Amino acid sequence: MIKEIGHASFMRRIAINVGAGYVPGLNAVIKGAALSADQMGWQIVGIRDGFDGLLHPERYPDGGLVTLSPELIENLDPSGGGFLGQSGRVDPFHVRRVNEDEMVEEVDMSDELLAAFRREQLGALISVVGGRGLSILYKLHRKGLHTVCVPRSIENDIAATAVSFGFNSALSFTIEMLDRARQAAQAARKIGVVEVLGGESGWVALQAAIAVCADAVLIPEIPCDLKLVASRLKDKVSLRRPYGLVVVAEGARFLDAAKAQVKPSSLKASLSPLATGDASDHVIQRSGQAAETVANGLQLLLAQETYPLVLGPWVRGGTPTAVDRQLGLGYGAGAVRALKAGKSGTMVAFVPPDMKFVPLADAINKVRTVPADSEFMQIASSLGICLGKEM
Amino acid sequence: MSSPVNPSAPTGIVLNIQRYCSHDGPGIRTTVFLKGCSLRCKWCANPESIAPKPELSYDSKKCTGKEECGVCLKPPFPEGAFFVPDGADDDKVKVNWHLAADCDEKLASLCPTGALEMFGKRMTVDEVLDEVEKDSSFYRNSGGGMTLSGGECLLQPDFSAALLEGAHKRGFNTAIETACNVPWRFVEKVLPHVDTMLHDHKMTIPERHKKWVGVDNKRILENFKKAYETFPDVDFIARTPLIPGINADEEHIRAVLAFIRPHKNVIDYELLPYHRFGLGKYELLGEVYELDDYKTPSDDLVKHLQAIIDEAFGRTPAATTGEATQPA
Numbered sequence: 280m281i282k283e284i285g286h287a288s289f290m291r292r293i294a295i296n297v298g299a300g301y302v303p304g305l306n307a308v309i310k311g312a313a314l315s316a317d318q319m320g321w322q323i324v325g326i327r328d329g330f331d332g333l334l335h336p337e338r339y340p341d342g343g344l345v346t347l348s349p350e351l352i353e354n355l356d357p358s359g360g361g362f363l364g365q366s367g368r369v370d371p372f373h374v375r376r377v378n379e380d381e382m383v384e385e386v387d388m389s390d391e392l393l394a395a396f397r398r399e400q401l402g403a404l405i406s407v408v409g410g411r412g413l414s415i416l417y418k419l420h421r422k423g424l425h426t427v428c429v430p431r432s433i434e435n436d437i438a439a440t441a442v443s444f445g446f447n448s449a450l451s452f453t454i455e456m457l458d459r460a461r462q463a464a465q466a467a468r469k470i471g472v473v474e475v476l477g478g479e480s481g482w483v484a485l486q487a488a489i490a491v492c493a494d495a496v497l498i499p500e501i502p503c504d505l506k507l508v509a510s511r512l513k514d515k516v517s518l519r520r521p522y523g524l525v526v527v528a529e530g531a532r533f534l535d536a537a538k539a540q541v542k543p544s545s546l547k548a549s550l551s552p553l554a555t556g557d558a559s560d561h562v563i564q565r566s567g568q569a570a571e572t573v574a575n576g577l578q579l580l581l582a583q584e585t586y587p588l589v590l591g592p593w594v595r596g597g598t599p600t601a602v603d604r605q606l607g608l609g610y611g612a613g614a615v616r617a618l619k620a621g622k623s624g625t626m627v628a629f630v631p632p633d634m635k636f637v638p639l640a641d642a643i644n645k646v647r648t649v650p651a652d653s654e655f656m657q658i659a660s661s662l663g664i665c666l667g668k669e670m
Numbered sequence: 671m672s673s674p675v676n677p678s679a680p681t682g683i684v685l686n687i688q689r690y691c692s693h694d695g696p697g698i699r700t701t702v703f704l705k706g707c708s709l710r711c712k713w714c715a716n717p718e719s720i721a722p723k724p725e726l727s728y729d730s731k732k733c734t735g736k737e738e739c740g741v742c743l744k745p746p747f748p749e750g751a752f753f754v755p756d757g758a759d760d761d762k763v764k765v766n767w768h769l770a771a772d773c774d775e776k777l778a779s780l781c782p783t784g785a786l787e788m789f790g791k792r793m794t795v796d797e798v799l800d801e802v803e804k805d806s807s808f809y810r811n812s813g814g815g816m817t818l819s820g821g822e823c824l825l826q827p828d829f830s831a832a833l834l835e836g837a838h839k840r841g842f843n844t845a846i847e848t849a850c851n852v853p854w855r856f857v858e859k860v861l862p863h864v865d866t867m868l869h870d871h872k873m874t875i876p877e878r879h880k881k882w883v884g885v886d887n888k889r890i891l892e893n894f895k896k897a898y899e900t901f902p903d904v905d906f907i908a909r910t911p912l913i914p915g916i917n918a919d920e921e922h923i924r925a926v927l928a929f930i931r932p933h934k935n936v937i938d939y940e941l942l943p944y945h946r947f948g949l950g951k952y953e954l955l956g957e958v959y960e961l962d963d964y965k966t967p968s969d970d971l972v973k974h975l976q977a978i979i980d981e982a983f984g985r986t987p988a989a990t991t992g993e994a995t996q997p998a
Contacts (some may be wrong), residue, residue: 372771375710375884380853382708383884385721402800414768498706500757509710549733644753 293618294401295347295611296326299368302431302445303599304607305407307357309661311611312405312529313347319619323347324401329366333395334374334388339648344399358598369408370415389422396424403623405614407431410643413626417639425471425623428639429610433595436480438645439637440628446483447602449476449594453487456590461524469644470494470512470523470577470585474570476594477528480648483594484653485526488664494523495665497529497573500649503667505573509580511665516583523583529591531569533576534668567591609634671823672994683831684793685719687801689807695845695866697814700802702833704818705790706825710884711872713944719821724790726773728765732785735761741780748772790901795832803840815843824848827856834863842884850893851885857893858900866905868940869894873917874925882916891929898933906936912975913944914967923975929980939979945965 294310297305309325316323324343326332332343345351355362368375371392373385382470396404403425407434408414416428419432430437433538435446453475464471476483481498494515497503503510516523570587599607604628613627613634625636649655661669687702694701706722707714714720718727735754736743742752742763751770763785773870777874778786802816809815816837823830823846834844845866851858861867873879873896898906908930912918930936945967980986 280955370768372768379884381889383710383853384708411768414750418768432903547876616909640750643750643769644764646755648757 291320291402292322292401293405293615294324294326294344294396294399295363295405295614296332296369296407296410297327297363297365298329298406298431299365299367300409300431301361301595302433303448304357304444304603305431305606306355306362307599307604308407308429308444308611308614309347309362310352310355310357311608311613312615313349313352313355313611314608315612315615316347317349317352319615321615324399326404329369330371330392331366332363333399334371334392334531335636349625357604369412372415372514376583378430380540384618389419392419393424398608403427403618405429405611405618407610408507410437410646413639414439414643417643418622420624420639425618426619427614427623427636428626428642429614430555430628430642431625433479433483434476435482436647437479438647439626439642440647441631442606442629444603445599446607447606448600450483450486450490451600452594452597453483454490455589456593457487457491457493457524458527460588461493461522464522466523467586468521468583470516470525470574470581470583472525472527472570472574472577472585472587474529474567474587474589474591475529476590479646480530481528482647482649484526484531485649487528489655489659490493491524491526492662493526493664493669496526496528496659497531497569497667498649499532500529500651501667502532504534505667506580507669508573508665508667509577510656512563512581514585515663516581521583525573525577525585527569527573529534529569531667532572532584533572680829680832681792681794682798682826682833683790685952686796687695687798688690689805691817693814694806694817694819694847695868696843697812698805698808699814699817699843699845700805701817701819701847702798702802702823703819704823704826704830707821707849708825708885709822709849709912710978711911712882712918714802716821718789721790721838722821722825722996724775724788725790726778727787727789728763728770729785729787732783733762734783734785736763736987739782741782742786746761747777747780748828755872792807795836799836799840802842806840806842809842813843815845816954817845819847819867822849822852824852824856824860827852831860831863834860838863841958844986850890850897852893854893859899861897861901861904864901864904866907867897868907868909869897871908871922871929872924874922876900878916894929896934898930898935902997906930906933907935908939909942910939910940911944912972914995918967918971918975920978923978923989927979931982938983941972941976941979943972948996 295309325347327339327343332339336343361441371389372387374388375385376496378384403459404664405427406601407429408416413428416426420426429438430443431445432443433445433449435443437443457473460471460473479499481500484496484498494512495508512523567589570589574585574587610627617625617627617636624639626639628635628637659666685705688701691699691701703719705719707720748769751766754761755764775788778788818830838846843865845864845868846864847868849870872883875886876888879887908926910926930939962972
């Protein structure tokens with residue numbers, strides 16, 4: 280449901296906020312939106328720490344809103360991040376607080392939030408959010424909030440947009456680290472198994488593996504056969520090339536899951552609901568588990584020594600690349616354009632060569648996975664990179 | 671000293687009634703878990719007990735999928751609350767917890783396979799007591815009875831008081847498990863009907879208590895002290911959920927002992943070694959378990975700390991650690 284919010288004069292004052300978690304390029308989005316709003320003659324304010332600046336202005340000595348004046352924006356470094364701050368929980372429907380009886384509770388403050396928008400005469404909100412945030416904003420939109428969302432996913436797994444800002448920075452850094460991992464594996468004459476971002480989609484793993492010409496890449500979209508991977512590694516690893524590099528997305532899956540799983544430790548066994556003694560699918564998959572599973576599995580099948588490495592949170596920081604700066608500025612400006620066009624309840628989507636506005640209802644509950652017929656899959660195959668199954 | 675029970679609150683939100691419990695007070699007991707908690711312990715093993723109202727849960731193992739069923743994908747279920755992802759291996763439903771949170775018992779009951787269920791239901795005092803009474807012969811032979819647990823059973827003071835008073839009238843021993851982070855007027859209403867109070871000393875240092883539990887422990891300790899002094903006939907048993915890196919150290923154990931030992935009606939201090947059985951329940955509720963990286967305490971550590979307690983209580987060291995019942 281897209282709400283037409285009418286004439287642009289309604290929108291003299293708008294707000295922007297940022298959901299939980301850092302992604303390179305956040306400041307570029309803010310700058311893009313602010314410059315674009317200024318061109319329109321609109322005033323734009325930033326809400327500190329998600330919605331906290333509006334819901335709890337008393338917590339901020341200089342108020343919970345920051346007027347993004349042209350002077351301030353002029354000096355805002357698009358390579359930086361965290362200018363508006365972030366909140367760990369950006370969900371006005373479940374705000375945790377300590378009540379007057381000193382008891383902890385979660386309360387629905389969505390009505391107070393909408394009232395605060397009216398009180399501050401904010402006509403609409405640009406919200407820079409990830410997958411969970413899109414659902415929250417969709418719910419707020421259904422309650423009457425005029426909003427346009429900017430998708431933010433370092434793993435590039437938000438459906439409807441071809442590239443999220445931040446992804447290119449993560450990919451670039453992952454490639455740099457994989458190059459180092461390869462050199463280390465070469466020097467140690469071992470097979471390095473490197474876990475990279477990608478719980479539900481394999482874009483980072485696949486594109487990074489192509490860039491470094493890894494021996495194998497295992498992504499969530501293709502349940503992998505470790506025996507096949509081992510067989511391909513045997514073909515490639517030799518006395519003259521006594522090392523290997525396997526890239527594993529953290530959500531990689533295995534054809535023979537029971538055998539491929541790391542044998543549960545007594546601790547892991549205790550994670551099982553109802554204490555059945557077996558680790559179950561309710562166990563939270565922790566960072567490093569995919570690399571450990573693959574390294575241990577290959578260890579049994581190969582003569583060479585394997586070892587796991589985990590990039591994990593290292594990738595979730597840093598300065599944005601040139602691509603992400605441009606994308607961030609473009610997304611920010613696109614969001615203002617959407618509001619000007621009266622397209623509330625949408626998400627800005629980059630569908631090359633255009634920026635489009637997709638209804639939030641069509642953007643939620645979907646994950647952008649790597650299609651089986653993706654060009655990237657074919658490139659990987661052409662380069663001799665094993666994808667974990669016969670292609 | 672007995673407080674009148676509010677007759678206008680004859681019902682409460684019950685999470686579960688568990689029979690044949692042996693660690694929640696003397697003898698064989700039936701433990702009644704009430705919903706609602708005033709703390710947010712990061713190690714909580716019963717996340718389904720936290721919200722003070724019935725809430726939706728989803729068990730994917732029971733879902734038969736879109737083709738065979740698909741009931742929740744259509745009205746009256748909220749748009750977008752349930753969905754089948756593109757490219758999934760099967761057509762089982764997934765839950766968007768942000769949009770499904772408002773689903774009530776009526777909606778959940780439409781799920782023909784029982785994959786959607788509500789944690790918790792409203793019950794009357796008599797309904798609960800009739801269930802508890804089924805094991806009355808065990809109570810008589812073992813000295814057991816009924817224990818109220820949670821959540822925080824003191825958050826429903828009128829209902830709890832009515833249940834406990836009713837249990838006494840039926841001849842059952844009564845006990846409660848509480849963290850006592852409630853106003854004193856709640857404690858005062860319930861304790862006259864209690865034979866044994868099992869109470870948590872989670873952390874000694876107020877700042878640490880706030881960090882891990884959500885509030886500091888000033889009011890809690892005040893309530894404990896006042897309870898020890900106001901209700902001399904109640905047996906108090908102190909407890910600590912033992913978590914390495916958080917409170918599994920001598921400093922905490924000795925601080926608790928210093929707090930409780932001056933009070934003769936605090937008859938024991940039990941250690942509850944941290945386990946993670948509750949972790950799977952977080953997924954059923956769409957929650958994130960915040961204490962994922964912490965480990966269970968080693969046997970040696972538990973024995974060492976238990977020995978300190980045994981020495982303080984003047985008894986021979988023995989492996990007497992507690993093991994509180996969790997709702998199934």
